[in-house]
Amino acid sequence: MLKLQNIHTYYGAIQALNDVSVEVNKGEIVTLIGANGAGKTTLLMTVCGSPRARSGSVFFENEDITQAETHTIMRRGIAISPEGRRVFPELTVAENLKMGGFFLRSREIDEGVDHVYTLFPRLKERSNQRAGTMSGGEQQMLAIGRALMTKPKLLLLDEPTLGLAPLIITQIFNIIRTIRDQGVTVFLVEQNANKALQVADRGYVLETGKVVLADTGANLLVNDEVRKAYLGA
Amino acid sequence: ADTIKIGIPQPMTGPATQYGDQIQAGALTAIEAINAAGGVKGMKLEPLLIDDGCEPKQAVPAANRVINSGAKFAVAHACSGTTVPAVNVYEQEGIVAITPGATSPLVTDTIKPHYFFRTIGRDDQQGPFAAGYIAKQLKPKSVAILHDKQTYGSGVASQVRDSLAKDNVNVAFFEGINVGDSDYSAVITKLKSLNPDLIYFGGYHAELGLLLRQAREQGLKTQFMGPEGVANKDLVAIAGPAIDGLLVTLPADFTKLPGNEKVLEHFKTAKRSPDGAFTLTAYAAVQILADSINAVGTDPAKVADYMHANPFNTAIGKVEYDAKGDLKKFEFAVFKWDKTGNMEQLKF
Amino acid sequence: MSELLPQLTQQLFNGLSLGAIYALIAIGYTMVYGIIGMINFAHGEIYMIGAYVGLVTLSAIGVNSGLPLPVIILIMLIIAVLVTGVYGYAIEKVAYAPLRGGPRLVPLISAIGMSIFLQNWVAIGQGARDMAVPALVTGSVQFKLGTDFIITAPYSRIMIIVVTVVLMVALSLFIKYSRIGRASRACSQDLRMANLLGIDTNRIISFTFIIGAMLAAVGGVLIALAIGKLNPFIGFLAGIKAFTAAVLGGIGSIPGAMLGGVLLGLAETFAAAYISSQYKDIVAFGLLVFILLFRPTGLLGKPEVEKV
Amino acid sequence: MTDVLLEVSELTMRFGGLLAVDQVAFQVKRDEVFAIIGPNGAGKTTVFNCVGGFYKPSSGNIMMDGKPITGLPSHKVAQQGLVRTFQNVRLFKNLTVLENLLVAQHTRIQTGLLHGLLKLPSYRRSEDEALQRAGDWLDFMGIRQYANREAGNLAYGHQRRLEIARCMITKPRLLMLDEPAAGLNPQEKRELQQLIDQLRKEFDVAVLLIEHDMSLVMGVSDRIMVMENGRPITTGLPAEVRCDPRVIKAYLGEE
């Protein structure tokens, strides 16, 4: 479904990704783990075309989207909950969600909003609050909810559990499983490697811009190096 | 040198461009005529056109450009606002300059220059002259005076005010307006409720045009009057039919001066129009410079001395200077506009 | 003084019509600012160009063409709006788009440069001197309030007030309820995220510039007809005033631009009427400073939320 | 001198119709690590903001060392020895790591204009001391090798450390940390825990902590207050809180 081949991505002169190849199959949960600054966020954003890979190619559903513009890429059925949440601070919670489903028909939007509200009742309570004044965790829920709005084929999640309470974290992982079961493909970046690997079908380990390990989630969980470096064992 | 450079720093852009054009026409025609007749002491006159935009800010740079270009003589600055600061420069540098347009007393009163002259009268003649006409001919019960807060406009307006006060005419209103504004309706409403018999405006045509138009639009039908700075074709275009009946004071029409036939001839060969209040004053300025150089050579100090001491016969008649470069005699006249945009000198 | 009331009414009308003029330009300012957070100093010049295009059109038709007046004005408006739309689009593409994502002040300087350029572009093309615009819309509503003082409301001014109100309402509704409106609000807060939601942000920005320019053109044509004089430099002062109005009302807010414009117009008019016209601009700017001290984000601007 | 450093009583913060913090009261003792936990949106950060002077509380009292600090502007509060980190790290990103630490000493060093222009000895001494202190803290945090880099380019974990160092260099009496472990990996979390322990022991600083990571909270805190919907539901020792059924239901969930 998603295939990255020999990607090199730069920020100006700084190389953030070095010859990265990653594949995500339809209906899978794939997770990407790695230390701070390894390039995980960069990898997700390269899929979105922002920044664009300097060399290598990105395929989505067998089409080359390496050079496509961000908005055309996203309209193919990809949604992202980005690093730093990036909710629209002046828009209300409800408006933020509607923005998520920008290209849907209005009935679909309403359905989507209702769906998100059932997942996160907190958002329903606050549907008219401006997003910028929500608490850190509430904003995170909103960012995830907004990404879910379009019913994407591929969902990109960048540290979705950051700043969330334990109870909600558990719930997020449940949601990830559920939507996978509904046929959505999930590409997940997590600091919480333990939990991420538990739900993931497969995982990649990124170190300073390079993929150093790729295996099934279960195998990585028991991999010694991974355990030492990322699971805190 | 085989040419004598004459700087002509005048408005070539901005609202006073019309006046700059008139002055250019006069000065260039004179220069061409003199050159055609063999020049001055065998040397040709060379005009240097410089833009001062009629903006005080550009005055000193423009004057400096005259100096830097090596000219020792200038037909300088139409507007009082630019002339006043520039006079210092000419005086300091010893450049003989003549303004064909600036009427403000400040031009020569502030530093009493030795090198600077005019070929036009002063507003302390024009203002009292206008006031005299108002007091004796119009006999209004009350007069409102507006001005544009600039050197020239506010200067002439206060001259009119003071003279009217002496003549015991009631000046009910005296206020400045902003140049460049486009909406004067607030002040017009004020005038409307004051309902004076005459409104005098000190300033240039652009603001007066709007005032006239907006006054008539608001149903204010009072008689307007202004100084020479308002009188040109642009005023007609902006004010439209509202111009009907406007009074202005202007230098007398020198084209009708006996003895100017040759001058008019030169304008015809040069394909330029001699019309406009400042065309012949500029012509005269060049004549005076040429005559003086002819008499004493190209040393500016000597030229200045010569000019203070001797009378000249020019396109604006016989000219004599006092110690600070003002004309000993200059006459204004009153003109009235009709609704087709033509004006006529009033006899009284 | 029994004339006080009618005089006051007349000044109120003067203030409103002046305010409407400011508001009409301010709306465009506010829209562009709202979306890319940039003070488009060239906006005043677009207004000026709109006025010129109107005059060119009028000259092409001829004042005595025999066409009914509303038709002439409509043609002037349509042509002016189309031409300035192209101007707005081109200016954005040439002078601002390449700078997006860079330091914040860079487009500001570019805009000032653009503004100087456009002034002189027209000054060279059409000449720098004042142009007179024939008074097409003549006549006025006149009435008395008891005394002899006749209150006069020229049709040309009434037209400006009406058009401004209509445009403001239409635009507010459009921004609030249309999809493009919603997208543009999102773009104004986080361009990159809007892009990540599949929105073509470049198109939204172009669109905003075009609409802003068109509004300015409407202002240019109507105001030129009402005032009767234009030159290539009128845009600058009008732009500054309109921008002040936009900030006063809370930049980014369309009703705010209207409110700010009217307030500024009234302040200036009443200062001119009851203090002195010399001090009217001081009063206007003083009012701006004063209001911002108490409402740091303008009258209708939302207070900035920064959650710590 | 009592051993209560910070005393918050009846603190209430209202946003329009929303009661974000409702009658919260707690005390932090000297040398204590006191944690506030609770579901998202419970009002924890808001409590911080009120205590730190970033919001003006709707009502309530805050006393630092017996002196009221309620409603003081935040920089005045900080001058009382009460400094904080932020939920999203707020470094001076374009300044170097070292400069971040120098700015933090601003209130304590020679800032006279003339002294500096003329490089008077007292100015030089003060600058040298400031550098010395900064160096010491960088050593302590183990990030000396990044001293001359731009702070924004540091790895996230190092940024967190720098932010804490920046607080500590002001010699605070109370250090408030808002989710310091967010975005850190398990390894880094453990280092953070050691750091907090060490700070408290070596520098006599009390710590007020907000955190969602239970292993960290349980590991370092002396006492924990649990909030829900703006109200404290219980305060107690880690062991007590962990087993409190209300806390499990509202916050922890069944494991």
Added chain:
Amino acid sequence: MGNNIKNALIAAFMAGVIIAPVFGLQIARVGMQTHLEPDWNIILVGMAIVFVFQLVLRPFFARLFAKKAVKRALPVLSDSARRGLIFLLVSIAIIFPFFTGRAQVDIATLVLIYIMLGLGLNIVVGFAGLLDLGFVGFYAVGAYTYALLFHWAGWGFWQALPLAGAMAALFGFVLGFPVLRLRGDYLAIVTLGFGEIIRLLLINLYGLTGGPDGISGIPKPTVFGFPMARRAPEGQTTFHDLVGWEFATQDVIVFLYLMALALALLALFVSNRVIRMPIGRAWEALREDEIACRSLGLNPTRVKLSAFTMGAMFAGLGGAFFAARQGLVNPESFTFMESALILAIVVLGGMGSQVGVILAAIVLTVVPEIAREFAEYRMLIFGLVMVLMMMWRPQGLLPVKRPHVELKV
């Protein structure tokens, strides 16, 4: 290619629309009527140029830049290179007036005044991050302080100079106090408002300031109390009489230039030191994150105010000098456009870069002077240069490495 042609056609069409009403259809007036004088050639030529540009040149440039983009990272001036460059510039500046004509020296003096202003505004905008669009107001305060002291009390330049700086600083302080809590563009517009208010007051306080005419005849600085002028005021000896020189205006100009240079160097020195001092660090920190600053006990109002005041002081000194150079002050010299120009110097220089400010001041003062050759195209060119410069170097002409103390690691 087909797509390219289509785009080029669209662009050409738009160019036609843009050119037609301004150049193609000239409004001419006969009496009270206006009519049009069409010039189709100019429209067609314009369209053709744009078409060719879009079709041929643009793809060419695009390719050119694409290659360059790889090395888009700007060359940043190192510390020693910066010092070397400053030294070089200063040496050139000192010997320069003895080898050129007075016109050039005169412009160079203006450049120096703009350098002073640029360095001042650089503190406010570049370091403290406060967008000040009314900087010219303080410049005016400085200029008028000297002018008024001269006019009403007969003060000389050297007596008035410190007071001009102090007065401007005071204005900065008093005006800054209430408004510095405003954010971003709101601060910008309020400062713009202040600048305008100061200018309007100068226009309207006719009795005091001479209104729109301003004050003229302001003397140039004296040399140890001896005026440099052709004719001395009564009771004084001119400098050239004193030393027995022939009076030459060139000398006056050069002297003025050297004074300006000294003052600009002082400004450079002070701003250079200040940004390395604690207060300079605090400015930058505040620009980066006000909330974090507050959390560390820094009083933001005070820090901002110090930047604002110091910037104003520089402007005041520059203003006094301007008054002396022009011999005249009037409100027209202090319009918003002037603020914009100074801001452009700072931004084009590369915010915070002092060498950049110097270069930009030179460029933005000299370009319009050179462009005088093109008469009415002068400002057109100037505007265009401003736009192009921003595109060419959005990071500024000469971004320097931020000066910072280093720690041995």
